[in-house]
Amino acid sequence: METSNFANYTRVEPDLEEIQKRYNVLFERIHSATDSEACLAAVKDWDRLLQELTEWSQLTQTRFYQDTENPDYKAAQDRLDFIWPKYLDLETQMKRKFLESPFRADLQKATSPQLFNLWQCKIQTFDPKIEEDLTKESKLSSEYTALIATAQLDFNGKSLTLSEIGQYFEDPNRATRKLAYEVRSAWFANNAASLDQIYDKQVQLRDSMARKLGCQNFIELGYQRMPRIGYGPEEVSAFRAEVKREVVPLCNHLATAQAQKLGVETLMHWDESIYNPNGNPKPQGGHDWMIERAREMFKQMGHGLDGFFENMLTQGLLDLKSRKGKGAGGFCAFFPLLSYPFIFANFNGTRADVNVFTHEMGHAFQVWSSRRLPMSEMAWPTTEACEIHSMALEFLSWPWMGLFYGEKAAEELRKIHLTSSIMFIPYGVSIDLFQHMVYEHPEASPEDRNAMWQEIEQTYLPWYHYGELSAPSSGRLWQMKQHIYSSPFYYIDYTLALTGALQFWRKSQVNHELALTDYVQLCRRGGTLPFSALLESAGLHSPFSEGCLKNVIADARRYLF
Numbered sequence: 001m002e003t004s005n006f007a008n009y010t011r012v013e014p015d016l017e018e019i020q021k022r023y024n025v026l027f028e029r030i031h032s033a034t035d036s037e038a039c040l041a042a043v044k045d046w047d048r049l050l051q052e053l054t055e056w057s058q059l060t061q062t063r064f065y066q067d068t069e070n071p072d073y074k075a076a077q078d079r080l081d082f083i084w085p086k087y088l089d090l091e092t093q094m095k096r097k098f099l100e101s102p103f104r105a106d107l108q109k110a111t112s113p114q115l116f117n118l119w120q121c122k123i124q125t126f127d128p129k130i131e132e133d134l135t136k137e138s139k140l141s142s143e144y145t146a147l148i149a150t151a152q153l154d155f156n157g158k159s160l161t162l163s164e165i166g167q168y169f170e171d172p173n174r175a176t177r178k179l180a181y182e183v184r185s186a187w188f189a190n191n192a193a194s195l196d197q198i199y200d201k202q203v204q205l206r207d208s209m210a211r212k213l214g215c216q217n218f219i220e221l222g223y224q225r226m227p228r229i230g231y232g233p234e235e236v237s238a239f240r241a242e243v244k245r246e247v248v249p250l251c252n253h254l255a256t257a258q259a260q261k262l263g264v265e266t267l268m269h270w271d272e273s274i275y276n277p278n279g280n281p282k283p284q285g286g287h288d289w290m291i292e293r294a295r296e297m298f299k300q301m302g303h304g305l306d307g308f309f310e311n312m313l314t315q316g317l318l319d320l321k322s323r324k325g326k327g328a329g330g331f332c333a334f335f336p337l338l339s340y341p342f343i344f345a346n347f348n349g350t351r352a353d354v355n356v357f358t359h360e361m362g363h364a365f366q367v368w369s370s371r372r373l374p375m376s377e378m379a380w381p382t383t384e385a386c387e388i389h390s391m392a393l394e395f396l397s398w399p400w401m402g403l404f405y406g407e408k409a410a411e412e413l414r415k416i417h418l419t420s421s422i423m424f425i426p427y428g429v430s431i432d433l434f435q436h437m438v439y440e441h442p443e444a445s446p447e448d449r450n451a452m453w454q455e456i457e458q459t460y461l462p463w464y465h466y467g468e469l470s471a472p473s474s475g476r477l478w479q480m481k482q483h484i485y486s487s488p489f490y491y492i493d494y495t496l497a498l499t500g501a502l503q504f505w506r507k508s509q510v511n512h513e514l515a516l517t518d519y520v521q522l523c524r525r526g527g528t529l530p531f532s533a534l535l536e537s538a539g540l541h542s543p544f545s546e547g548c549l550k551n552v553i554a555d556a557r558r559y560l561f
């Protein structure tokens with residue numbers, strides 16, 4: 001890394017005209033290429049250009065998330081939203097040329113057939129006639145992000161962000177938890193009109209884009225955009241059936257056990273995140289202390305995670321503390337020119353903070369492990385595969401949980417982690433099914449959408465009880481999920497990946513070292529293969545094969561009861 005610290009890293013916005021010129025030169029080179037070497041050289045030069053654009057766009061987005069109230073960052077983000085479709089247009093033209101090249105077979109061999117499958121899928125998702133729509137779509141997503149990030153909630157005399165109030169969801173005092181949920185619910189109820197309006201505009205816009213591109217509806221386009229290779233809505237529906245059959249009954253059982261342990265008659269919404277009447281195990285120190293524990297954990301884990309984490313620290317590639325104006329949530333971005341990822345999170349003093357080291361570090365380590373693959377686009381696999389790396393590392397770090405929680409609490413923590421992971425699966429498929437229903441009926445009103453959500457809850461989340469909480473009891477829980485606004489059809493990824501990650505958990509119960517070795521190998525494969533093939537390469541069952549959850553759920557039941 002040339003700059004000493006990521007905090008000082010800047011990129012100048014590329015000049016559109018100049019980029020267009022570079023593209024024209026590349027187009028000409030492909031057009032006049034007389035052999036595959038010449039064509040491949042053009043591919044490589046184009047990859048360098050893409051890296052520059054990615055570097056700038058990732059940095060712009062990251063800075064905006066780091067401080068959504070900074071007018072310069074906001075202006076740069078707006079500029080990016082406006083200009084990006086133009087770059088997308090050029091990129092799509094380029095991919096089309098490679099797909100149609102007489103040297104395609106050689107190019108595929110030198111890079112990867114998966115890359116060409118992805119391009120085939122991606123080129124169908126863009127046409128200059130939707131360029132303006134894409135700009136509008138990004139703006140609407142940014143509107144949601146800013147609305148959520150600037151929320152100020154009054155809680156017991158304190159002013160908190162939506163991220164910060166999350167720490168009280170695990171408060172041992174039931175009345176405090178309930179109040180925290182009420183305050184959050186009230187904010188969502190008060191902002192319901194804006195939240196409805198943003199989503200309504202997004203649904204109409206996405207449906208209209210799909211139709212302009214010749215798709216039946218946005219479901220088809222949404223799958224292409226992800227992009228889904230080798231499976232479609234039918235396979236996802238089969239997975240949903242498996243979840244209903246295998247997972248929902250165990251979740252009902254787990255919810256009853258949780259209520260008993262807490263000594264409450266019914267597990268209410270404000271009890272869902274708490275597993276011990278005295279409070280969940282909490283990391284025993286703050287931000288700086290946890291960094292040191294994480295350092296120790298990765299040092300012992302080895303396999304390259306040790307040195308990698310050290311470098312992330314030295315280069316200032318972690319921004320984990322919560323503060324006013326900072327965007328919500330957590331993510332990992334990759335900077336191809338720095339050859340390093342960056343981790344963004346909002347610490348709130350709960351076990352979620354430890355997840356950052358295990359989940360986001362999984363993403364970061366994977367993309368870094370794949371940084372030298374022939375094309376930068378192959379550094380990341382498709383997103384459902386990406387989440388295997390993150391979630392599997394959460395399970396593979398089980399032996400070191402004592403460092404964060406103390407040995408006594410660590411075992412309780414492991415059970416909580418496994419329980420909450422399992423109970424997440426039906427929620428994840430619900431968020432996904434909701435979007436299928438919404439985009440199948442774009443004409444539905446905001447009220448209709450809330451009714452759709454409630455119908456889903458009855459099937460997949462029968463243990464949810466909201467009491468008087470106004471927003472969720474009127475079918476608005478889905479509005480708290482950023483992915484629904486910003487990343488349509490993304491959410492199922494977490495459940496598909498969890499099916500893979502839980503298999504790593506099973507493996508690690510038998511032989512941890514072997515599981516870790518397989519994990520690192522999988523990280524290095526990056527995006528060279530489609531999802532199912534990546535699973536297969538690591539000896540894992542596909543979530544679309546019948547019975548994929550049976551063994552894992554049976555083992556989890558044995559571990560937990």
Ligand code: ZN
Binds near residue numbers: 359363387390
């Ligand atoms: Zn993730």
